[in-house]
Amino acid sequence: MDRPLVSLSQIVLKVHSRCDLACDHCYVYEAADQSWRSRPGTLSDEVIAQTAQRIAEHASSHGLPAVQVILHGGEPLLAGRARLRRLITALHSALRGVCDLDLRIHTNGVLLNDDFCELFAEHGVRVGISIDGDKSANDRHRRYADGRSSFDKVVRAIRLLSTDRFRDLYAGLLCTIDTANDPLVVYESLRDLQPPRIDFLLPHATWDSPPFRTRATKAEYADWLAIIFDRWLAEGRPIQIRTFDSIISTLHGGENLTEALGLGPVGLAVIETDGTYEQVDSLKVAFDGAPETGMNVFDHSLDLVGQHPGVIARQQGIAGLCQTCQECPVVGSCGGGLYSHRYRKGSGFANPSVYCADLLALISHVSSHLPAETTAAPGRPTHVIQRQDFQALASGLGGATAITSLMEAERSLLRGLMGAVYQSALSAPSVVATVRTELQVAWSVLSTLDLEQPEALDITLAHPYLRAWAVRCLEQLRLDVPSRGAAEEFCGPRDLSADLGHLSAIAAAGAIRSRMGTCLTVPVVNSAVHLPTLGRLKLGSDEGAWATRHEPEKARVSVITNAAIIRVGDSCWTLDLPGLVAGESCATAVPGNTRCGEWQAVRMLRGSGFCVALEDTDPYRDCHQWRPAPRLTDDEVALWQRELQAAWQEIEREHAEYAPALAAGLTALTPLAAPPDGRDVSAASRNAFGAVAIARPADPAGLARLLMLDFQRVKLGALFDLYDLYDPADDRLFHAPWGEGKQQVEGLLQSTYAYLAVTQFWRARQQFSDGPAAESAGQHFLRWRSDAAKAVETLLDSGALTPLGTSFVRQMRHSVEV
Amino acid sequence: MGWRAMQTTDSIRVDVPSKLADLRPVAFKELPGMASVTLDKAVQRVLPGASPAQSGGAFFNSSV
Numbered sequence: 118m119d120r121p122l123v124s125l126s127q128i129v130l131k132v133h134s135r136c137d138l139a140c141d142h143c144y145v146y147e148a149a150d151q152s153w154r155s156r157p158g159t160l161s162d163e164v165i166a167q168t169a170q171r172i173a174e175h176a177s178s179h180g181l182p183a184v185q186v187i188l189h190g191g192e193p194l195l196a197g198r199a200r201l202r203r204l205i206t207a208l209h210s211a212l213r214g215v216c217d218l219d220l221r222i223h224t225n226g227v228l229l230n231d232d233f234c235e236l237f238a239e240h241g242v243r244v245g246i247s248i249d250g251d252k253s254a255n256d257r258h259r260r261y262a263d264g265r266s267s268f269d270k271v272v273r274a275i276r277l278l279s280t281d282r283f284r285d286l287y288a289g290l291l292c293t294i295d296t297a298n299d300p301l302v303v304y305e306s307l308r309d310l311q312p313p314r315i316d317f318l319l320p321h322a323t324w325d326s327p328p329f330r331t332r333a334t335k336a337e338y339a340d341w342l343a344i345i346f347d348r349w350l351a352e353g354r355p356i357q358i359r360t361f362d363s364i365i366s367t368l369h370g371g372e373n374l375t376e377a378l379g380l381g382p383v384g385l386a387v388i389e390t391d392g393t394y395e396q397v398d399s400l401k402v403a404f405d406g407a408p409e410t411g412m413n414v415f416d417h418s419l420d421l422v423g424q425h426p427g428v429i430a431r432q433q434g435i436a437g438l439c440q441t442c443q444e445c446p447v448v449g450s451c452g453g454g455l456y457s458h459r460y461r462k463g464s465g466f467a468n469p470s471v472y473c474a475d476l477l478a479l480i481s482h483v484s485s486h487l488p489a490e491t492t493a494a495p496g497r498p499t500h501v502i503q504r505q506d507f508q509a510l511a512s513g514l515g516g517a518t519a520i521t522s523l524m525e526a527e528r529s530l531l532r533g534l535m536g537a538v539y540q541s542a543l544s545a546p547s548v549v550a551t552v553r554t555e556l557q558v559a560w561s562v563l564s565t566l567d568l569e570q571p572e573a574l575d576i577t578l579a580h581p582y583l584r585a586w587a588v589r590c591l592e593q594l595r596l597d598v599p600s601r602g603a604a605e606e607f608c609g610p611r612d613l614s615a616d617l618g619h620l621s622a623i624a625a626a627g628a629i630r631s632r633m634g635t636c637l638t639v640p641v642v643n644s645a646v647h648l649p650t651l652g653r654l655k656l657g658s659d660e661g662a663w664a665t666r667h668e669p670e671k672a673r674v675s676v677i678t679n680a681a682i683i684r685v686g687d688s689c690w691t692l693d694l695p696g697l698v699a700g701e702s703c704a705t706a707v708p709g710n711t712r713c714g715e716w717q718a719v720r721m722l723r724g725s726g727f728c729v730a731l732e733d734t735d736p737y738r739d740c741h742q743w744r745p746a747p748r749l750t751d752d753e754v755a756l757w758q759r760e761l762q763a764a765w766q767e768i769e770r771e772h773a774e775y776a777p778a779l780a781a782g783l784t785a786l787t788p789l790a791a792p793p794d795g796r797d798v799s800a801a802s803r804n805a806f807g808a809v810a811i812a813r814p815a816d817p818a819g820l821a822r823l824l825m826l827d828f829q830r831v832k833l834g835a836l837f838d839l840y841d842l843y844d845p846a847d848d849r850l851f852h853a854p855w856g857e858g859k860q861q862v863e864g865l866l867q868s869t870y871a872y873l874a875v876t877q878f879w880r881a882r883q884q885f886s887d888g889p890a891a892e893s894a895g896q897h898f899l900r901w902r903s904d905a906a907k908a909v910e911t912l913l914d915s916g917a918l919t920p921l922g923t924s925f926v927r928q929m930r931h932s933v934e935v
Numbered sequence: 936m937g938w939r940a941m942q943t944t945d946s947i948r949v950d951v952p953s954k955l956a957d958l959r960p961v962a963f964k965e966l967p968g969m970a971s972v973t974l975d976k977a978v979q980r981v982l983p984g985a986s987p988a989q990s991g992g993a994f995f996n997s998s999v
């Protein structure tokens with residue numbers, strides 16, 4: 118065979134074959150396979166070197182982006198720090214430049230101390246710990262050989278991982294189920310240890326060695342887990358529980374998250390302390406020698422392991438299951454359960470799981486107890502746009518109904534993003550307990566507002582820069598992109614905690630708008646307490662400067678009957694609610710304040726046909742490629758008001774077909790700092806629907822042109838959120854006729870769509886002008902139309918557009934041609 | 936009864952369905968309890984690279 122069938126991206130590396138505990142439910146020592154007796158205690162340096170080389174050659178030949186190596190045992194910490202360091206170094210060295218290395222260790226925790234944690238922190242090794250619940254539950258099985266409890270040492274290890282210093286290392290807890298334990302006591306005791314994730318493990322068993330059952334019911338393990346599931350769901354899923362998350366994911370067509378459930382392929386190999394390859398080690402429960410492959414790191418590559426029948430058998434999805442499983446209605450979520458649990462002498466693994474009744478009952482329970490909105494996900498209605506509105510948008514225009522459809526979609530998207538931020542933050546190891554608690558309080562306030570004062574909450578959620586905030590959080594939580602600030606004033610510390618804390622600021626703004634009594638902790642960012650859509654309390658100098666402070670500063674925002682009270686340290690300000698909502702409030706300092714503070718309200722620009730927030734306070738308005746202007750003076754605001762009024766009149770007079778969309782969808786105007794060369798700059802961000810950022814141009818006509826130009830980008834960005842108009846995988850560069858160099862298809866489509874409006878702008882200017890002005894406008898029009906026409910043809914010839922995208926661009930072409 | 940033309944009218948709405956799930960009816964309280972796959976689809980429209988940490992195969996039955 119020229120090419121190996123299976124790539125193995127998970128390697129379980131047995132770094133020590135003995136254990137310092139004598140748990141009576143351990144599959145390594147207490148099951149049918151007793152191969153541990155003949156293995157060396159730990160990995161030799163030769164095995165380490167050869168193992169690292171085998172993993173690297175496999176990753177290279179398969180082009181794997183990352184390999185996960187799980188240091189396992191026995192008890193891996195028995196290998197000692199020096200050997201673990203040599204092993205980790207060898208793995209990093211072998212894989213450098215080949216692929217990413219995701220290193221984990223799974224331990225019983227009793228030996229875990231600062232020294233081990235320092236080593237793991239140095240090399241990014243994340244730690245999972247086995248614990249079965251509270252002390253009585255844990256002591257039922259997890260004891261030393263002389264019967265002593267291991268509980269206190271394990272909890273001490275978990276608390277060490279929970280410290281801010283090592284929190285990033287804390288991967289999760291593994292709990293083996295014993296139905297004799299109270300499920301809620303087990304759940305609560307594990308939950309209170311604040312793990313990012315819990316795995317509940319069914320005790321390993323086969324049809325020949327069935328699980329212990331205490332009751333006559335057929336599915337007592339499902340009953341036990343269902344009690345936990347109900348509590349977990351009622352608590353808003355505060356942590357990841359992989360068993361439940363996997364079932365929920367697969368019920369909605371997603372991937373399975375564990376080898377114990379679902380149909381996804383398992384690309385896993387085990388390497389023992391003597392360098393022999395084995396299949397997954399839970400097979401030890403089946404029969405003596407069950408995991409064997411007959412191969413080792415010295416004589417065989419991992420590619421050959423990937424061709425082993427036992428490995429290939431776990432790649433076949435539903436086709437690899439017995440007839441009973443194939444016909445089962447929950448097979449997509451169950452997948453026949455853990456491979457090892459299917460074993461029976463005679464028929465081998467061609468059986469349902471020995472936990473079949475439990476798995477069926479549990480999956481059915483999860484399916485039937487999820488909220489209706491959740492279970493409806495596969496068939497959940499999607500947003501639609503009426504065809505006539507879609508065509509109007511494609512022509513470069515689109516009226517109020519089209520814009521309203523886009524705004525509704527953006528509302529939907531923001532809710533999804535906020536849910537994802539909250540979900541991701543609660544399960545992220547880097548998020549400390551205090552921040553999680555603050556997030557939970559904020560989410561509770563938002564949930565109440567959503568239920569009781571949805572209109573007030575909608576005003577807050579319509580703020581353009583909330584999405585920019587959510588995206589910034591998700592970039593950090595899911596992509597490890599560090600937080601950033603582009604503006605000069607954004608010089609204070611901006612970390613994930615401060616970004617996540619903005620959720621409390623959003624909740625506080627909503628509570629103020631609806632006059633709902635609450636108290637929230639919000640971050641102080643850039644020396645200000647920000648309340649999105651309302652403004653900010655800008656704080657004066659502080660004796661404890663940022664540079665000397667270890668933690669980002671926080672404020673308490675209390676909403677009472679008729680006022681909001683903001684407290685920062687020992688200083689306090691009150692703001693009356695009606696004035697705050699109307700943008701007219703002043704902050705009244707409480708006598709004795711040690712700091713000065715000024716309330717800087719969001720100011721509105723109003724005129725006949727428009728009402729736009731002049732956004733010069735929001736900390737997330739730095740999402741445009743240009744630097745935002747600092748807070749404007751009252752005189753500057755008055756100038757903006759006059760210029761916008763004049764620009765708006767021009768739009769209504771000369772570009773009337775663009776006015777309805779702008780009136781409906783332009784909600785914020787963000788002043789940009791004037792560029793040194795004096796040229797016009799403006800921007801719109803896909804992550805800030807409704808906002809256009811502009812450095813104030815020389816005259817109202819310029820402002821009208823820039824508003825029209827960048828609102829096109831706002832519209833098209835929202836359409837990109839709704840529709841696949843191009844192939845995102847197509848990274849070819851195409852010529853852009855307006856001197857912006859070459860662009861990928863998304864950028865070219867954005868520019869072309871934006872310049873449709875510029876073309877129309879000059880066409881109208883020509884019509885509404887006389888003499889040299891008309892002549893000049895006519896020349897501009899011809900040039901812009903020619904360039905737009907060329908770009909349209911480039912797009913249509915690119916082969917990068919979807920059928921819908923082709924239809925869209927053809928409509929654009931029609932607008933250019935008329 | 937004589938033959939009549941099919942009663943199509945110009946008031947019939949023709950919609951262009953999108954890829955974006957309508958999450959407006961989902962209460963905030965329920966959002967975190969939604970299937971990851973639903974939220975992830977929303978995230979994917981905005982941040983294509985931000986797929987959940989776990990993907991690409993079933994994971995070893997451990998807490999790591």
